Amino acid sequence: MRMFYVFPALVINMMAFAQDDLLNELNKEEQGTQYAFATFKGTRIVNGQSVETKRKGELEFIFSHRFGLINEGAYALWGLDESVTRLGLEYGISDRFGLGIGRTSVDKTFDGYFRYKALRQSNKFPLTVTALGSVYYKTYPRNSESPYPISTEDRLAYGAQLMIARKFSPKLSLQLNPMFIHRNTVDQDVENNDDLALGFAGRYKITKSVALSGEYIFRLNAKENQPPDYVRYDAVGIGIDIETGGHVFQLVFTNTLGMFERYTITETYEDFGAGDIHFGFNITRTFQLGGKR
């Protein structure tokens, strides 16, 4: 007779193994640290740097162009008649540490930098922080063409910056970017050796492959009442990022010709507010060279 009590107990036993309970059991397991990814599409937001690093073994080729001023009108084909170019390469030594080099036609300047992602946004930490140290070497004018001698020291400038970003949602990312630039040689009556700036940038994805981005570089210690040749402005940029597989096309509108920090912070001489805007683009292509896991 006792068997009649046993069977309900067995049935309850079996029900405990129902499918959904199995699934719940699996989903209860600890997920571990989940890192945010793709805070920005590329290592540049418009003119400035982003928190992104290349992953180990990835080589990125960056080809950037800035045309003349759009407000030059039809005669100069809205600026398209003239252009400046930067060619750059960046390589990921590890997922968090990268090295880059570039050469810009403005002042025939070479730049080199390292980038290190010190902190990563995750389900346990709210921000990604990347540090970047850079050096700029201006080769124009050549000593043979210069009325006065220019030493190597005179041609060098250095930069240091922190990129602090948060991906608020899959669509929205914002970044704060304190920057420091030291130029060895300047005209001290009208220029600073050391300049500080604070960059504000963000991107918003419109579709899965298209994003809008914006950037404002606010100079913190700009000199006032400058003679006309030395009037400088904050660099502003607006971009549209289009991603297709291994390429990212960024179409940009900006008041600076600078595609490296020394220029964007200290030498931007055109006024976005007055309509002095250049059209341009950054094209990046990423190649996976090695470091496959």
Added chain:
Amino acid sequence: MTVLLKISSMTNPHYNSFTNRLLPGVLCIFISVTGYAQKYTAVEGVITFFSAATLEDIKADNRKAASVFNAATGDIAFSIPINQFQFEKKLMQEHFNEKYLESEKYPKSTFSGKVEGFSLNAQGVQQVMAKGKLTIHGVTRDVEIPGTIEVQTGSLKMQSKFMVKLEDYSVKIPKLMWQNIAEQVEVTVDLTYKPQ
């Protein structure tokens, strides 16, 4: 504890009406114990997806899949963290997570259902059919997935290969990418289970 008590009481000479008093209790415990023994957990293995396309074949492996299988009832569940699919090209992996499977929104793919045609006592490779709900990219569909289970000493080996149509799970491929990615991907499951 209960088991020990009951068994030790079996040797107690004061209890001679074994059938009436003890058998139901012992039986109940015995069956629930075997019930546990028939619950298997995936301990190792890989879930792979493969897509053949004109420009390049795309392949990714996931070794972080979790699965439980109840060999007594046939109930089975899978939970697969999408961001653990490892691609050879990391940029492709980023796109897979960011654009196609949207792993921030839908971090896991799951399957829960029942395996039909399996017997724990049968020898060799058994052809089985798993019927249940497959969830990918937040879309749940009723599916029937063929596969095999082989009972090995102390473990079960489960293998399956099936096609997933991206459109069925609202995985949209941007037009510029269409040549790169096939409309269907082949999913391969190869897992080894051990009793819990």
